[in-house]
Amino acid sequence: GAGVSQSPSNKVTEKGKDVELRCDPISGHTALYWYRQSLGQGLEFLIYFQGNSAPDKSGLPSDRFSAERTGGSVSTLTIQRTQQEDSAVYLCASSVRGGGGAHNEQFFGPGTRLTVL
């Protein structure tokens, strides 16, 4: 079946502009995660959605970052007033369910490479 898809694959924007990144999880997966991969920082957790529960936003680096998940499926990560330090690859993952155990095996999308000029 189809894996996790993300769009766009590449995004170049100017400092100060807003950007939206999209993630389509695997059908039937109730948990969805956003991570950021940048040079020198490795992979950082940003936000986690589990079903209809309030998202875990503990990894968001600033209030310029927000995410929503509509209808328990597609998710959009929005970065407002982008800064050069936001340049990174943004990865989305989904799993059958959140929490511990085998159901937390996370399947990753190919990522969106964001470049802020």
Place this chain on the structure above:
Amino acid sequence: AQSVTQPDIHITVSEGASLELRCNYSYGATPYLFWYVQSPGQGLQLLLKYFSGDTLVQGIKGFEAEFKRSQSSFNLRKPSVHWSDAAEYFCAVGAGYGGSQGNLIFGKGTKLSVKP
């Protein structure tokens, strides 16, 4: 706080040689542990995982890893490396007690180069 350490930033091995990538974690209870591989320009692919039971776990592509609680380690091994194994490898632990927090905490990765 939980953390994952991959001591080796870059490793080069000859094709056909054996491989061991190191991973150490800090966590009080039994962790949920994962190894992912990322080829250039690709997303992350799960190689193997450990939740409980047998401490030696087998994964895809001929990889295995051994959980050693006494050493807080989960090292990845392969007996004979192929050129196609050149990639970056990430060790991760499930956050929170029993991974209950949901997200993964990743090490900074080890880049593997393979010499012909």
